[in-house]
Amino acid sequence: MGGHIEQNENLCQSDAASYLTHREKLPDIVDAIIQGCEQHTCHHHIAFEPIPSKEAVTEIIDRFRAILFPGYFTREKLDPVNLKYSMGQTVSVLYDLLAEQICRSLRHDCFRYGREDLACRDCQGMAHEMALKVLQSVPAIQQVMTKDVAAAYDGDPAAKSYDEIIFSYPGIFAIWVCRIAHRLNELAVPFLPRIMTEHAHSLTGIDIHPGAKIGERFVIDHGTGVVIGETTEIGHNVRIYQGVTLGALSLPKNAGEQLRGKKRHPTIEDDVIIYAGATILGGDTVIGRRSVIGGNVWITESIPPDTKVLTEAPKLIYR
Amino acid sequence: MGGHIEQNENLCQSDAASYLTHREKLPDIVDAIIQGCEQHTCHHHIAFEPIPSKEAVTEIIDRFRAILFPGYFTREKLDPVNLKYSMGQTVSVLYDLLAEQICRSLRHDCFRYGREDLACRDCQGMAHEMALKVLQSVPAIQQVMTKDVAAAYDGDPAAKSYDEIIFSYPGIFAIWVCRIAHRLNELAVPFLPRIMTEHAHSLTGIDIHPGAKIGERFVIDHGTGVVIGETTEIGHNVRIYQGVTLGALSLPKNAGEQLRGKKRHPTIEDDVIIYAGATILGGDTVIGRRSVIGGNVWITESIPPDTKVLTEAPKLIYR
């Protein structure tokens, strides 16, 4: 940090004494923080086993993108000559990153639940197995993504090309991250899937829980403010717009424990369109095939197939 | 990646055999992915010409910011002595970055449309020309931005100073990125404008299509969830709040092709205020001068000038 101190000196040549006086109080602060941690008045993870790393998860997402859409997001161009070398190296690096983070996640859960009977080796072996399974599902996810991209193009007059969609549409990013995270979630990997989807949420404003089941040709347009809950089921060829919530009904207080794992979010059947700001709530709510839900509509009951649901426009007052 | 492997070893000394067994399956995965690409079940860009780079576009945006607001966002301070050197160097670097990315965008479009008759030289020359034109419009955009900043300050009691607005207001960031992207869009540069505005969308939650025409003294307050469509026209001195949509009416299925290029989004005349969550839809919808659109209002028809539009408040139920 020499640079910083130098800048301080530039800014103000004097005051070395004041600086020292203040700095001398830092050890007390450090002790107070550590004491707090020891008395459980702070959340900490001070332990000998390493914990999943947010930075590593970000790198995992970047590497997955390079593999899912070859040539679009690699720093070096990909051509027919270097394709196999570049792809091979990326898959290899990704495998190691993924296995390590899965292992850390499993390990952390072991300790948390006092499963210290599980040898470290078990977590490691399971992590290798799971990382391999996720990578083996990449070609299938690529196939689905080609359909998602085509669906995004078909319904959006502002889209100029598939490439523009792949490069810049936040909906596509949120969807593929969710498809990978969903696979990890199926394998019961803790932490990692949610860290991945929340990373996508941060970049796109689209909040999809990795538990959600999502069909092919899924489109999210604009996307900011979309929330899709853990037990949502979405069929094929569904299109939703910004600010759509597929959520749970209001909860009794401290509902956390009672409802954990129950179906709380709606089911959206094939070929449904849901316009901006619509809210659809409840685990028993089913939106039937080919129905269209208008903007800002608030739905807590099932809608039959082939129905168009609009809100009676509230009277406007002109002054 | 030596570090990672080492960490794996730290975590779990054993299991070299399991690690090897699993890793040996990676080449099959690589082959499956490559085979998928060859059979067009994935989107890829495997070609000898380079493709636009998202990272370069991010750097372009950072450099534009350093030029548009001199001294605010440069790593080294800018003073009267080094101003010309620093500005000259930033403009020079930005010119090269911009020309290269424009060239790649044009080149990519040439290949996509089979325009291989166009010599590489044409794209290169056009790119130089276009990069220069965009940079030449910087002083005019700076003038407009001083008005945007002043307008943001005038209407926001929480703003403490112009500097706070320049440093931290997401609306200002989204607006200037859009003004630059709009200029690139006018020059018919593909990809780049949309990648730029989607980068701003990611950072701000404000989604402005680079095609939108926007007047002076434009203010977006808070901003998350704002959507402004491709063919929107906005006059001078307009102020909008978070969650406002200036969008298209609901589309017939597969409307993408039919409506591409048509006016689909509203026109907002001078001195209009649009409060949070209002939705204004349709290419024929005109909001007349000095009108005020209340929060959450849903409008699909034109509003005359000097009108205040509110939604009749829905009855509240108290329990």
Next chain:
Amino acid sequence: MGGHIEQNENLCQSDAASYLTHREKLPDIVDAIIQGCEQHTCHHHIAFEPIPSKEAVTEIIDRFRAILFPGYFTREKLDPVNLKYSMGQTVSVLYDLLAEQICRSLRHDCFRYGREDLACRDCQGMAHEMALKVLQSVPAIQQVMTKDVAAAYDGDPAAKSYDEIIFSYPGIFAIWVCRIAHRLNELAVPFLPRIMTEHAHSLTGIDIHPGAKIGERFVIDHGTGVVIGETTEIGHNVRIYQGVTLGALSLPKNAGEQLRGKKRHPTIEDDVIIYAGATILGGDTVIGRRSVIGGNVWITESIPPDTKVLTEAPKLIYR
């Protein structure tokens, strides 16, 4: 930038002449930009004293996170052996970073208001004092954060563990950044608090002004689109969902100056729940204890305690 030029050459061997012709026009652009700055048609900060740095603020936020949740976000793992060394070093570095940015902020304000009578030394000394005070409040903020995390877990059936919440919930991030920024705001540090909360806004879509007063066990679920204004007061054990606005009533034009500093945003008492998309406006509006505000409700008047407020559902039209 040798690399870039090389790439240009790869792309297109010819055209050195055209490149040169275009580049020779850059100095005119530089001169035009500088001239604009001199004529005050651009916002610039060309001065001998350094200005706060957005990058440094980002680093400050990262370091605070490492201290507030020890072991979760550090690159190296934290264990009982290295805890004190690692924590000590992070606090020490953070202190220097923070003091420097506070000093720059104060200094900048001095110049802006022509307070050049204040010796540089005063800003420096005040900055040391303020940085120390903020760090001294860390253990108290950690205690509050343990309650916030527990409250997030209690009410969210999708949360799998406290660790998942700490790692990935955007609400937790936005809240702790705001708690730190609020402390800086209490000390009347300019710029810095707002740059911090706007950084969190960018990453989470949650826009909390550092002036807002927020009680313990505060939960923001999903969070995208939440806006909490400067003079909002929030009691203990309050839970809000995505898209909730706690804002000001519509403003007369140029209200900026008149209303600066006045109470313009609502008061939310203890144990209130506010569901997604609700809007509560006005400085005199008080939501009484234990009340529940339904989704999308629009409130501009006070609500008594123990009240459940719903919007009469608008009639749905089925076609």
